[in-house]
Amino acid sequence: MLVVGELINGMYSNIGAAIRERNKEAVQKCALEQIACGAEALDVNCGPASRQPLLDMPWLVETIQEVTDKTLCLDSSKPAVIEEGLKVSRNKTIINSTTADADKLDILVPLANKYKSRLIGITINAKGIPQNKDQRLELAVSIVSACQEKGFPVENLYLDPIVLPVNVAQPQMRDILESISEFKIISEPGAKTIIGLSNVSQGTIFRSLVNRTFLTMAVAYGLDSAILDPKDKELIDTLITAELILNKNIYCDSYLEAYRKK
Amino acid sequence: MLVVGELINGMYSNIGAAIRERNKEAVQKCALEQIACGAEALDVNCGPASRQPLLDMPWLVETIQEVTDKTLCLDSSKPAVIEEGLKVSRNKTIINSTTADADKLDILVPLANKYKSRLIGITINAKGIPQNKDQRLELAVSIVSACQEKGFPVENLYLDPIVLPVNVAQPQMRDILESISEFKIISEPGAKTIIGLSNVSQGTIFRSLVNRTFLTMAVAYGLDSAILDPKDKELIDTLITAELILNKNIYCDSYLEAYRKK
Numbered sequence: 001m002l003v004v005g006e007l008i009n010g011m012y013s014n015i016g017a018a019i020r021e022r023n024k025e026a027v028q029k030c031a032l033e034q035i036a037c038g039a040e041a042l043d044v045n046c047g048p049a050s051r052q053p054l055l056d057m058p059w060l061v062e063t064i065q066e067v068t069d070k071t072l073c074l075d076s077s078k079p080a081v082i083e084e085g086l087k088v089s090r091n092k093t094i095i096n097s098t099t100a101d102a103d104k105l106d107i108l109v110p111l112a113n114k115y116k117s118r119l120i121g122i123t124i125n126a127k128g129i130p131q132n133k134d135q136r137l138e139l140a141v142s143i144v145s146a147c148q149e150k151g152f153p154v155e156n157l158y159l160d161p162i163v164l165p166v167n168v169a170q171p172q173m174r175d176i177l178e179s180i181s182e183f184k185i186i187s188e189p190g191a192k193t194i195i196g197l198s199n200v201s202q203g204t205i206f207r208s209l210v211n212r213t214f215l216t217m218a219v220a221y222g223l224d225s226a227i228l229d230p231k232d233k234e235l236i237d238t239l240i241t242a243e244l245i246l247n248k249n250i251y252c253d254s255y256l257e258a259y260r261k262k
Numbered sequence: 263m264l265v266v267g268e269l270i271n272g273m274y275s276n277i278g279a280a281i282r283e284r285n286k287e288a289v290q291k292c293a294l295e296q297i298a299c300g301a302e303a304l305d306v307n308c309g310p311a312s313r314q315p316l317l318d319m320p321w322l323v324e325t326i327q328e329v330t331d332k333t334l335c336l337d338s339s340k341p342a343v344i345e346e347g348l349k350v351s352r353n354k355t356i357i358n359s360t361t362a363d364a365d366k367l368d369i370l371v372p373l374a375n376k377y378k379s380r381l382i383g384i385t386i387n388a389k390g391i392p393q394n395k396d397q398r399l400e401l402a403v404s405i406v407s408a409c410q411e412k413g414f415p416v417e418n419l420y421l422d423p424i425v426l427p428v429n430v431a432q433p434q435m436r437d438i439l440e441s442i443s444e445f446k447i448i449s450e451p452g453a454k455t456i457i458g459l460s461n462v463s464q465g466t467i468f469r470s471l472v473n474r475t476f477l478t479m480a481v482a483y484g485l486d487s488a489i490l491d492p493k494d495k496e497l498i499d500t501l502i503t504a505e506l507i508l509n510k511n512i513y514c515d516s517y518l519e520a521y522r523k524k
Contacts, residue, residue, distance in 0.1 A: 166506065167513045174508055177482065205515045206503070213503040216478040220439065241468070241475040244428065246436055251429045253467045 001243055002041060002225035003236075004073050004094075005034030006198065008060065010047015019046060019056050027060060028067045037230035038260060041071035043096065044085065053078065057085040065091050073120075073227070079107045086115040093117040096227075097160065100125040100139040105146040118156040119147070120194055123179070129162060133175040133182070136161050140183050144191055158194040158225055159183040165202040166210060173200075173214070180221040192224040212238040219243060236260075263505060264303060264487035265498075266335050266356075267296030268460065270322065272309015281308060281318050289322060290329045299492035300522060303333035305358065306347065315340065319347040327353050335382075335489070341369045348377040355379040358489075359422065362387040362401040367408040380418040381409070382456055385441070391424060395437040395444070398423050402445050406453055420456040420487055421445040427464040428472060435462075435476070442483040454486040474500040481505060498522075 007030050010016045018026035031042055042064060046056040053076060061072060074085040075096040082095055097120035098108035112119040121143035123136045130136045140159050147157050161179035164172055176195075184190040195218060201210035212235045215226060219242040230236060240259045243249055252258055269292050272278045280288035293304055304326060308318040315338060323334060336347040337358040344357055359382035360370035374381040383405035385398045392398045402421050409419050423441035426434055438457075446452040457480060463472035474497045477488060481504040492498060502521045505511055514520055 170509045170513050209503050213478055216475055217482040220479040220482050241471050245476055247432045251432050
């Protein structure tokens with residue numbers, strides 16, 4: 001499971017301030033803390049309040065890669081902002097994200113090819129959020145097809161079924177989980193799957209409990225990657241245990257510690 | 263999800279002593295505590311050290327039903343011991359359990375019919391524990407067939423894929439989980455499914471974490487019932503949340519409390 005740390009995001013006040021003040025130390029500390037907790041990649045998002053994202057994104061990338069060579073997940077709804085990050089990145093990258101809209105795919109798939117980046121494809125389009133499993137699958141197929149047409153290797157594509165908050169979209173939770181296993185068999189070789197986990201608990205009281213319970217189920221359905229808060233120790237303990245149960249790590253009495261050392 | 267409390271078992275020293283000393287109060291306290299934590303049924307097991315299980319079982323049943331009308335899950339490898347419990351039970355009952363062996367099925371299925379009891383069928387036979395999913399399915403089919411032949415309603419059958427400890431049978435965990443969903447589609451109407459949860463963490467260090475992570479996955483695979491320790495609060499919180507995610511209870515901010523009050 002590729003764990004992508006979500007905490008370098010301008011919507012968090014400490015990172016928002018660090019971006020405005022060009023405070024490298026605060027961003028680098030946040031990067032290293034997440035890696036120490038088990039993150040193997042870092043999401044990088046200037047945040048909605050950024051007034052100069054075309055400058056903020058490359059500054060963040062350069063700041064982070066001074067202290068780590070972990071994969072950077074360049075997160076923006078604006079392709080131009082993502083490209084400014086790609087231009088300066090020496091680390092491996094993941095583009096976060098394209099939708100299933102043709103105009104987005106026409107820009108972002110070639111961008112992923114040009115910079116040899118992996119790519120997240122969210123099963124959403126201009127019509128809005130899918131309301132069921134079939135709509136998710138249809139959007140996923142169109143993303144996979146676009147990648148195949150444009151010569152992008154599908155095994156470097158991460159399909160995201162778009163996780164909704166359980167308190168507003170309870171009837172869709174099972175569809176979202178089942179989409180994870182369905183997405184993987186659209187093509188051969190198959191695309192990978194990813195979720196933005198924290199959204200499932202947005203607005204709920206027991207956020208960590210909801211997050212780790214949903215993540216466990218998603219792992220059972222074959223999830224390959226999640227963007228999450230790696231500093232939530234109980235969440236990571238649960239994730240390690242879920243992967244243990246599915247025989248992805250070998251059991252030993254100190255398996256939690258052993259996994260973290262790895 | 264039918265939660266069956268596992269704590270009235272002579273293998274636990276407090277219950278073992280209570281049985282020997284005919285200490286009703288200790289057994290009744292254990293029954294009421296489990297119910298207060300969310301158990302809707304209670305496993306009743308004299309324990310391996312019982313010298314007179316034919317007397318201990320009916321004493322336990324009579325003791326427990328003085329304080330609750332919850333379902334009793336009469337747990338013994340000896341059909342005669344189970345029948346002594348059935349004879350005196352005024353509460354609903356579940357026979358725990360038959361194997362897939364013909365000589366067991368020939369006694370226990372008619373016993374379930376005679377006493378209008380539900381029945382747990384464990385997918386094991388005299389040859390031993392199944393080594394994979396196909397062997398589990400084969401044994402499950404033979405249990406379902408025996409029930410159909412003997413006129414026992416399959417919807418009152420709980421099939422148990424036999425949960426093994428993760429530290430000795432790691433490669434079988436996914437098979438066990440997948441068996442849960444496969445068992446349910448053997449017949450129409452389908453049998454229900456049950457697991458003895460605590461076995462998954464036998465001999466491991468982080469028992470509660472392993473138990474609740476496995477249970478979450480089993481719920482995702484459609485599990486109907488589990489024999490477990492209802493006094494493990496984190497386990498029950500996780501179970502309630504897993505069922506919430508699968509839309510089996512309606513979300514409210516105080517859903518944990520709301521479920522427990524129900």
